[in-house]
Amino acid sequence: MTVRIEINGRVYEGEVEPRTLLSDFIRHRAGLTGTHVGCEHGVCGACTVQLDGEPMRSCLMLAVQADGLSVRTVEDLAGPGGELSPLQQAFTDHHALQCGFCTAGFLMTADALLRRRRAEPIGEAEIREELAGNLCRCTGYEGIVAAVRAAAAH
């Protein structure tokens, strides 16, 4: 089947099998390898991308289902010259990553939260609840929560 999927403002067109997962389309067809694939059954959150601004698991959607839709991945966060977004900078400042495998998923989840709640204060409990769908095996989460709090106050 032929699909046309807009990713980060650019349209990618290709032939896919119905069983091709959106996560695999993003990585193998679009070549956008910033999105990582962990558990491939919706538990770890590493493959989280945004669909119409909402966070979602790209491993739990078929590429054919995204035909004609607009997807945003971690590659879209930094500026055109590669300058880090305030959220990415906060991750660096607060040591919110170690191995980095889960980071793209955390960034896309947190970015959606910050966009949705723009101009409103976000408490730590809400941040923790929102991030609960993303697993990190390195940091113990403290740095990640601190980074999102800092970005929310930005």
Next chain:
Amino acid sequence: MKPAPFRYEAPRSLPDALALLDGEDARALAGGQSLVPMLNFRLAWPELIVDLNQVSELAYLQVCDGALRIGALARQATLHRSDVVAAGWPLLTAAVAHVGHAAIRTRGTVGGSVAHADPAAELPVALTALDARFHLRSRDGERTLSAAELFQGALTTALAPGELLREIEVPAPVPGARTAFLEQARTHGDFAVAGVAALVAPGAHAAIALLGAAAVPVRAVAAERALLDGASAGEVARLAAADVPDHYRRALLTTLTERALERVMA
């Protein structure tokens, strides 16, 4: 892992969807938050996937004659953020907050949770307490079931091959009722071990539905009657969980029910 090959159709109308589902070995795909993991694990390998996501006539959440009508494609996130639902059916707002995580609720549907019938799912339990009606449609016509008729076992419902859950109808709010949904899971968003949905209007109405007491949502009928007869929260809670065979779940359900009742009766 990757899914086994299947054919894929994305109908745009309910009649087209029902025609496709009428064939051999077809599975309806709504939010995909349970079916796609099962495909990825190859626990399910249907011949045909009928994607409902473009059947826009099923994507609604509306109040009609006082009742809440939830179309098969209404997303869990839509239910979660609905002010109308929070005002009239806060039990649903409380229950859906426990369904997976934000990224799951973005895609996951209320109808999908019901049709999948996971014994640990929150929405079937809340809908059981709310006396919801389930409207099923097939090419042969429509029928309406109660929760007790629909939920038959773990991952098993009364849905026949070729039949689709079209709408969930939640009756108008009970005047003066207060509600609570509590659960115990190892971590937030994980599958619940036990849970309770309570809806009480003192002296008039009592509904207690349990998660984890059996493979399907269970109404604690004897406990509801005792509550209306003036029994204390502790007595009602012990009665609600009395028939749960597993020791640990019985203890959890007793405590959760007592806490829920203390909230709604305070």
